[in-house]
Amino acid sequence: MHVTARTEKPADARFVHVHGASLDYGEDGEGFLALKDMSLDIGRGEFAAVVGPSGCGKSTLMKLISGLTPRSAGEVEVNGADVTRPLKIVGMAFQNPALLPWRTVLENVLLPIQVVRPHRSDYRVNKAPFIERARALLAKVGLAGVEERYGWQLSGGMQQRVSLCRALIHEPEILLLDEPFGALDAFTREELWGVLQDLWCERGFTVLLVTHDLPEAVFLADRVHVISNRPGRVIYTTDIDLPRPRTQEVCFTPRFVEYVHELRSHISQARQVI
Amino acid sequence: MSRKRTLRRALYTLSPWLATIGFFVIWEVGCRVLNVPPFILPTPSAAVAALIQYSDGIWLNASHTMITTLAGFALAVAFGIALGVVVGASPLLYRALNPLLIGFNSIPKVAMVPILVLWFGIGTVPAILTAFLVAFFPITVNVATGIATMEPELRDVLRSLGASKADILLRVGLPRSMPYFFASLKIAITLAFVGAVISETVASNVGIGYLMMSASATFRVPLVFAALLVIAAMGILMYAVAAYFERHFTGWATRSETG
DSSP, rough: OOOOOOOOOGGGGGGGEEEEEEEEEESSSSSEEEEEEEEEOTTTTEEEEOOOOOTHHHHHHEEEEEEEEHOOOOEEEEEEEEOSSOOEEEEEESSSSOOOOSBBHHHHHHHHHHHHHHHHHHHHHHHHHHHHHHHHHHHTTTTTTTTSSSSGGGHHHHHHHHHHHHHHTTTOSSSEEEEEEEEEEEEEHHHHHHHHHHHHHOOOOEEEEEOOOOHHHHHSEEEEEEEEEBOOEEEEEEOOOOOSOOGGGGGGGGGHHHHHHHHHHHHHHHOOOO | OOOHHHHHHHHHHHHHHHHHHHHHHHHHHHHHHHHHTTTSOOHHHHHHHHHHHHHHHHHHHHHHHHHHHHHHHHHHHHHHHHHHHHHHHHHHHHHHHHHHHHHHHOOOGGGGGGHHHHOOSSHHHHHHHHHHHHHHHHHHHHHHHHTTOOOOHHHHHTTTTTOHHHHHHHIIIHHHHHHHHHHHHHHHHHHHHHHHHHHHHOOOOSSSOOOOOHHHHHHHHHHHHHHHHHHHHHHHHHHHHHHHHHHHGGGGOOOOOOO
């Protein structure tokens, strides 16, 4: 089955727009450049992946786009608006699932609902529809039946699924993923690739996936950006033209392997650039 | 084989009782064998005899000390949480107040009693305040630690949802500091006893500390030891209550049993 590229209105091609952005940690002159002259566009509904050597500022890019960390210079826009403070249309998940141990799985997933406006006031009045929504989402990622368990009673892969649900329950427009599958074993990781792809195909949110796993980037993304060593900037971008939905089989096709090789060679380069 | 295991398990369960009983047996036997005079170190049986003989007076003074301790402890909990939240939630205040807190905690609280007496006169008030002063510090430190050690990912998740500082504190900071808080209660309640008894010893005319002072002044040493036993028993009792609350409210923090 071949799914053609999503139809994009021109304005949507720059849904996330980063241009010439820099980030300088540390104030008093002893500047520590995490990002320099970073430019990157992500279209609405696009699945973008960013790969690079460790410590290249991949996570910093994520914080810049989410508005958690203000940039030092350059432009960062989301949906045409300048990002000056934390956005409220994002969901985030990290390598550490960071579930709240005193809350059940269901309560963990509902956390964003209790915080995000306007859901929080609706939730106070009528909880049932939100609980229903959370249950449905959990069922979709294969977690039906564990709603009343605690996160720490689940396996790492299941915790990461809960973390994904928490990131998506408030139906964010952008999903930011910082090496979400980095701590999982290979089989669980590949399983979760499928889960994430299904969710994305169904809901059409925009994704920025930060990873150092090249097959992961190729498997999941529409477009992969390679970032250089610190200070990080994009040194190579490629579109991944593989039909969706992608299955495990695709990982053994010559095209897939070629993409991974190509990225690998650019990463080796990236590690040398200082 | 299985009998051996049952025996070992029984030993494990009974070990606190065995150790306590053993302690008193050694004390008793040691005193008798070495012929220690009762005004130096009375036997535990003599202490228990004094306990029974003076039970009315001991009961009166002990209950007074108990109330004093609980009052100081309640103040310590309220103030300790409030200060812990403030200090834990603000890195600036944490840094700013740290030397003051450490310095204050380094002052032996017995040295504060004369000042408190100067301000409030001899009696219950200095005892309550001493208990409070001794007990609030571990609560503050633990609550602040619980809040300040929040996972950065969680903070990011919440901030990216538009959570205010109060939201983050309420949803994550406070709940996650609860195990630290309850752990500190066990320390704080026993410290509150120490504070109350010290103050009563120095400047009071009622309470178990006062009873000990007047008993030792009249060389009724078994009575002194009877009072010590009562203090120890009250301490254990309050510790057990605090431990019960800890298990009851923050069972999730003891994640041993995975299902």
